[in-house]
Amino acid sequence: MKYILGRNNMNRRDFLKNGAITIAALKLGEVISLSPTKLNASEIKTFQEFKTLAKNIKGIERIPSVCLNCSTICGMTVLVKDNEILGVEGNPLDPNSQGKLCAKAHGGVNAVEYPERIVYPLKRVGKRGDGLWKRITMQEAYELMASKIKKCIEDKKPEEIVFHGGRNKMGDITGRFMDAVGSPVILNHRALCSSNKRAANYTTIGDTSWETIDAIRCKYFLNFGSNFLESHQGGFALMKRFIEAKSNGAKLVTFDTRLSNTAGKSDEWFAPYPSSEGAIALAMANVIINEKLYNKNFIKEWCNISLKELKELVKPYTVEFAQEQSGINAEDIKRLAIEFAKAAPNCAAFTNRGSQAHYNGLHNDRAVVILNALVGSVGKEGGYAYGGSKNKGHKSFPMPEPIPPKPLFSTDLEDPKLYPFANKWQKMRVSELVYDKIKTKKHNIQVYMSYTISSPQTWPEGPQTAVEVLKDEKLIAFHVCSDVVYSEMAHYSDLILPDATYFERYTIEGRNAYELIPYFVLRQPAVKPPYDCENFADTLIKVAKKIGQPVSQYFKFDSYEEFIKLRFSKLPQKEGLSGFDYMKKYGVWIEDKPKNYEPYNIELNEAQLKNSFIENNIIYINKKNKKEAIGIVKDGKKVRGFKTPSRKFEICSNDIINEAKKLGEKDDGFPHFKMPKSLKEKKEDELILTTFKWNVHTQARTTPQKYLTEIVHDNPVWINTQTAKKYKIKNGDIIKITTYRPKEGYKASQNEIVGTMKIKAFVTQGIHPEVIAISNSLGMNYAGRIAKGRNGLKENLKAYPEYEDLDLNGNIWWDKRFGGSGNGFNPNMVIPVNPAPLAGMQSWNDTICKIEKV
Structure with a gap:
């Protein structure tokens, strides 16, 4: 493969053409070792020539797709010639990234022809974790998975079938598969990422994602722990707009214990004591109220408590109290609060991992969010905007019929009752508890399917507990792992499926819309998956057919591509093209709607109000034998309101009160500060x-x-x-x-x-x-020479592609054995x-x- 970046790269054709040793493919049934302890020749030799893009510019095909090297999902154009990726460019049609890409997007190209990529299905031989494997066919892999799953269904133990995904952007098919086999046990990594952040927004504004600041028009960014210039979810789109706002005189204030890139680019950086962000935010609320800088109308019309109650709430949280908890000077806290309020409504107080990844993170983030309500910047131009994203569910993209029913039961593995907000509106599993629960035999597992996740590496206590559980065949009877490389997860599996990279598969994507207009993008294959590599979605479709009835009836399509086509079937034609063909050509679809300002003030239409009724000024409909709030009566008009139980901005959260009560705990629902x-x-x-x-x-x-x-x-x-x-x-x-x-x-x-x-x-x-x-x-400790920082020739060559990248036998200059940092x-x-x-x-x-x- 020829890349835009880099020094010495060799594609498959050049490798053979230049006379390097030709490697025979791994024969079916042949046993190999992939033990990471047997890595690398000591001989260092490089004899590649640099391949330039200029030699290949003629005849390049440009295929719109989407990056997946982080959760921001920027639209990109993949440059392809002769089924080889030459590089990537930003897709200017993407309203979020607007034609720009970061290093991760460019670097992601390396994954496609990584010479230590798994390209054959491998079945374990010997003891789990010993690293001994033999090649089997994909048909044998389908049969093996189907037989294991079918036995659980026949034994009426569907809950013993578990799916555990990392950044799974194919939830439409993985969820369908699990529903079809009757198991509710779908696990993810959300609790390691953004649960408190999402719960804070959910319990105040009813939105289930993070905020979408109207950054270009924002004049004052009050940042609690977000490193959006580097790694904030959706940060690339925010960064681009912040730079424009900064050129127009906007101010950025950052609270972060570490001088991140964002802190370093801030007008003012403060390093508070960890977990004290909530104390600072509540003290700022106190200042705003005492200085009478609050937005009286927004509090009166849209908040679910009165100004008098607000005053009582923040009364204990003085700037002196915040100084004691955080170490930040009280005068600075007061000054910043006044500056922030005076910038309203073109201001936003926002958070991310730095403030929410604490034991008191939910209330830290709720305290920050209410600052926006106090000054009336919620949903305003230049303010704390939210929503506007395109829903990727059944309403937007109908699922092919018949649709499997949802399981009517849950288990404590995927729905831990001690953490009710983990599953109240999304599948936000408490992932860090999974292996402890399995270890203590609170949940039996017969079939464990892992996808794009490496918990031995990325979980807290993962190198101990996750490894211990994954190795134990009594705790997990059968583990099938779909991965691109021989990861820590793959090492402790029984069957490795060679996954397609995100350059080789389809997905419908969407992100919080920074232009505040709903949009979605299409990830599509730029090249064909090599060897036996296959999109895991296609694998599940084939396994479902192997299982037979009643599962196979829900998989009448033959591929994930066909499934995506069916989901796009109700999109209107554009330029004489079907929705699917239009998306393949352009990669982006933008809804014809106005910017999503003040979404709580939008009037409900007749269709939405059909069969509705009003109780205590809240508009309800009956849905599945339960009443569901859809709006509120305001000034005689029936409007959406916020998506909270009261349809107002909930400074006092009814959900927190009710869920705490179910746990036998008392919580008044107000944001509060308590140091862990x-x-x-x-x-x-x-x-x-x-x-x-x-x-x-x-x-x-x-x-x-x-x-x-x-x-x-x-x-x-x-x-x-x-x-x-x-x-x-x-x-x-x-x-x-x-x-x-x-x-x-x-x-x-x-x-x-x-x-x-x-x-x-x-x-x-x-x-x-x-x-x-x-x-x-x-x-x-796994995933090949680059991940381990070890120069040398590729070991066990027959397990991997036949081509080599000789950069890896001399140019890993950080190899510790040769004086590098490791x-x-x-x-x-x-x-x-x-x-x-x-x-x-x-x-x-x-x-x-x-x-x-x-």
Whole structure:
């Protein structure tokens, strides 16, 4: 494959043409070892020529598609010639990314012809985890999966069939498959990502995603823990618009314990004590009310509590209290609150992982969101906008009939009752608890299907608990893993299915619309999957047919492409093209609608009001024998309102009150601040371990992509200069970190050690003195030479494609054996499982630790 980027690349034709050793394909039934302990020749030799794009410019085909190297899903155009990808460009028709791409989009091309890509279905031989495999056919793989699943159905134990997906953008087919086999046990990684953030929005405005700031028109960005210039969900679209706003005089204020790129580009950066963001936000609310800078009309008309109640709510949260909790000067908090309010309605207070990945993260984020209500910027031009996204469900894109019924039961594995917001409106599973529940035999598993997920690498305590469970054949009887590379997950499976990359498959995509007009995009194959590689959606369709009735009746289509065509069948024609053909040509569909300002004030139409009735000013319809609120009567008009139970902006959340009551707990529904016990009782010789993301990496997915890992392949622990001096630590020194379980919540303990690790120190003033920080996504033991930072010839060549990239036998300059920095460190071995109340969000940034110089 010829790429735009890079030095020495060799495609399949060039490899054979240049006379390099030809590798025979792995024969059916032949046993091979993929053990990561047997890696790499020591001989270093490079003899490739650089291939330039200029030689191939004639005859290039441009295929619109969508990047998937992070969750932002930017529209891109793939440059293809002779079924080879030459590079990517931004698709200017995409209203979010507007023709621009980041390094991850360009680096993602590496995944397609990675020489250590899994290209054959492999069946385990010997003991699970020993790394011994034999090649089988895809037909044999379908038969094996079908037989295992069919037995669960016949035994009337469908719940023992489990699907566990990472960034699964094919939920339409994976969900259909699980419904068809009768299992509700669909697991994901949401609680490791954004549960508190989503729950905060849900319990205030009723929206289930993150905010969509009208950034171009925004004059004041009040940022609590969002690193949108690097790794915020949807951050690329926000970044582009922020830059334009900044050129027009907008101000950015960032609260973050670490000097991220966003903090570094801010007009003012403050490093608060971890978990104190809620105290700062509530103190700001106090200032805004006392200074009479609030929007009286919005509070009166749209908030579900009165101004008097608001005053009582924020009364205890003075700027002096916030200073005590956060360490931020009280005068600064007051000044910023006044500046923010005076910029209204062209202002937005927003959050992301930095504020929500705490034990008190739900209320931290709710406290921030209500600042927008106080100043009346919710849904306004330049304000805290939301919604406007195109729904990807049945209403927008009808599912082919017949549709399998949803299972009428749930289990505690996918629907943990202790965390009601985990599943109240979406499938936001409390993922970090999954392996503990399996380990303690609270859920039996006969068939475990994993897809684009590498929990041994990316889960808290994953290197211990996830590995222990995945290895145990008594706990998981059969594990089939669909993956592009030989990942940690694949290593502990019984059957590896060679997955298609996102350059080789279809998906209907959509993201929160930063132009505030609904749109969607189509991911489509730019090249054909090589060898036996296959989109997992197509695999499930074929397995369903092998299972037979009653499952196969729901899969009357023969491919995922055909399924997508059927879903597009009701799109109107454009330019004389069917919806599917139009999307294949342009890749983007933008709805003919106005910008989604003040969505709560939009009048309901006659169709929406059909069979509706009004109780206490709220408009209801009966749906499935339950009444459902659809709007509210305001000034004699029937309008949408907010998607909350009261149809108002809920500063007092009725959902929180009701769900807490079901758990036997008392919660008044108001945002409040309470420092997590572990952080409140932290001793002088203890620090707080936090984690963060680099702009070029996404969990374990990107590390095998050579240009991205060349940019970032090492992740020393950030430590403040003052703290380093105290411990006599210098830049580059090795330090030992010992971590402890939290003092409240799941597996609470006063002094139990979780784990220890040794890591290099990066000494900087750009972090809070009581905090250390390690980035994730690195320190892998699997997935090939790039991920492991090990030069050498490819091992067990017959398991992989026949071509080689000789860059990997000499140009991995960070190989530790040859004086490089190595492939980094995985912090998850020392981070305890720590789900936050109600939503179950993993408290990534609350880990208490001790350090010492080695």
